[in-house]
Amino acid sequence: MTLRSVPIVDRVTDAFFALDTDFRFTYLNERAETLLKRSRAELIGRVMWDEFPQTVETQFPDRFHRAMDEQVPVSFEVYHAHLETWFEARAYPSESGLSVYMRDVTGRKSQETTLAQHAAVVEAVHDAVVTLDRNREIVTVNGAIENLLDTDRRELVGEHVEVLTRRAGISDDDAVEIGRAITDVDVGNAAKRQLELPFTDAGGTDRIGEFRFVPIEDDVATVAAVVRDVTDQHEYERVVTSLHEITRWLLESDDPEEVCAIAVHAGSDLLDLPISGVWLLEEEQGYLEPVAGTAGAHDEFGGLPRFYPGEGLVWDVFESGDVERFDDLASVDDIYNPDTPIRSEIIAPIGTHGVLMTGSFDPHQFDETDVDLISTLVENTRAALDRADREQVLRERTAELERQTERLESVAEVLSSDLKQQLSTLSDALEAEEGERSTASRAETAENWEFPLAEDTVEATLDRTERLVDDVREFARNASAVGPRSRVDLESAIDDALERSRLDGERVVVERSATLRADADRFVRLLETAFDDAAARADGEVTIQVGLVGFGTADRSRGFFLLDDAAEIPPTAHEPVLDPTTDDGDATPTDDADAGIEASTDGLGLALVRAIAEAHDWTLTVDNGTNGGTRLEIRDVTTLERESGNSA
DSSP, rough: OOGGGGGHHHHHHSEEEEETTTTTTEEEOOHHHHHHHHOHHHTTTTTTTHGGGGGSSSHHHHHHHHHHHOOOOOEEEEEEEETTTTEEEEEETTTTTEEEEEEHHHHHHHHHHHHHHHHHHHHHSSSSEEEEEESSEEEEHHHHHHHHHOOOOOGGTTSSSSHHHTTOOOHHHHHHHHHHHHHHHHSSSOOOOOEEEEEOTTTEEETEEEEEEEEEOOOSSOOEEEEOOOOHHHHHHHHHHHHHHHHHHHHHOOOOOHHHHHHHHHHHHSSSSOEEEEEEEEETTTTTEEEEEOHHHHHHHOOOBBOOOTOHHHHHHHHHHHHHSOGGGGGSSSSSSSTTTTTTEEEEEEEETTEEEEESSSSSSSHHHHHHHHHHHHHHHHHHHHHHHHHHHHHHHHHHHHHHHHHHOOOOOHHHHHHHHHHHHHHHHHHHHHHTTTOOOHHHHHHHHOSSSSSSHHHHHHHHHHHHHHHHHHHHTTTOOOOOEEEEEEHHHHHHHHHHHSSSSGGGGEEEEEEEEEEEHHHHHHHHHHHHHHHHTTSSSSOOEEESSSOOOSSSOEEEEEOOOSSSOGGGGGGGGGOOOOTTTTOOOHHHHHHHHHHSSSTTTTHHHHHHHHHTOEEEEEEEOOOOOOOEEEETTTTTTTEEEEEE
16 A cells, blocks of 8 residues: 555545554554544554454454455455444455455444344234335235235235235225225325225135235335234124123023023024033022033033032032133043043133033133133123022012912901900800899999809910910011021921920920921921911820931922821811911801811911921921821922931
């Protein structure tokens, strides 16, 4: 290099420095000083590798030695970590050394990296992306376009955008809308445009696409179109809308089983859940009872099982209260049926009412969308069942008010008849006494007169009146309604009833110990009233046998009986004693029936027993024993269970 050339080299924009054959600096221009952050005075005469040891690990040594040894120019790009800079280096050899030009290309490399990243992102996204030039010709497409239309990008690049609308089966009118959107974005009339249009994929399936058009800055392309398949989203929105419409059907029904049937078939038709069922909690028994199922479930399993506490995933999910998805039952422990062909399922609690379960023969058949939709379905079903319960309670209360009115009328009639009888007896006695007083002086009569009724008659009358008052109170507190049921020991309840009754406890024989679920207070009242009725029909001591019925037979329900040896109630009076106000129209009760009613009536008697039994959904019948006496039999006590051992 000559001194005359130095000012020219100083004026070039690239960094320039010269090295001799020992790689010592012989010259640096100002740009090189700035780039290397060292002055000429510091570097002239110094070996490059000593002053910049970091470059030993780069391409500089190899490329500079090659240029020097082979006397050929070299060029390369290198990143200088210490300077955090990308360089484009070009070295030209001469007999005296190397002339090196270096350009900072960090900005260009950064742009290339960004473009590469963007290209990678475009290729990786599921949305279809296409870029267009001002002539509406395709510049680039990504892999999603190729997959969507089952074509190769080489068949598309350079073609007019119409090739895409034709391949996608887009109608002429919609293609015109696409053209307008592209123009609006290209000329700056809109920052972006968005359309939702139907199209057809490579398999011939009708889809819905969201087309978004945005401007881009590129050497060639001016507009980018991004197409997203929103068919599933539209279907989801349609199903959710339909599920909410089904809510109206659900809320129109006040029958829980009908509500569950609507829910199951909605799931089958709308959500494509062919194997589904609903179980409701049987509160008295405490198990989940199947009440509705799809045809597919019944065809596959021949009916749905009942789930008791602790049995299987269904009960676990019901207790947890959270919807659960099981992707592969083969990997789940403690399932109800290890041999089930069901491989995946969703179990969704319907509040505290029960559960809805749907299954599939394939693993991993359900996703979070299915969970969301089923959650919506069961929530609507829960609301309908809540309403059905409220309607049921309202009907029961209305019916109970009607029954209570009838009972109070019955009580009034019984009291009226009883008081009339007592007043008639008193009136007859007073009239007789008045006749006697007419033959004697007032003073003598006043001195010798006594109450015409015997003392025992007065006590019996007062006792009867007291029991009538007790019965009125029982009816007034709504005898046909029961409180919470609990486990009751039959013998203990009998002992409690005997303490409150007029019967001698030693005269009650219990054949076998048992338990049942009942309103404990009302059940004791039932027994007490039955015992008092037997005592009222006995001239002296009475024995009552208590036994169980309905065990070991398929045609009769479980229950218990009370058989007494008091004066029997005749067959013609069996029904009238259960309802003292029985009106048979023109029929006239026989003398035996009247006698039976009179013999068995003490307070409201067996009418009260019947009311309490029916409040528990039990059935009371009156019959005569084989050897005489009266047999009360209470059936449909489904919770009655025998205990080991006998009791005398």
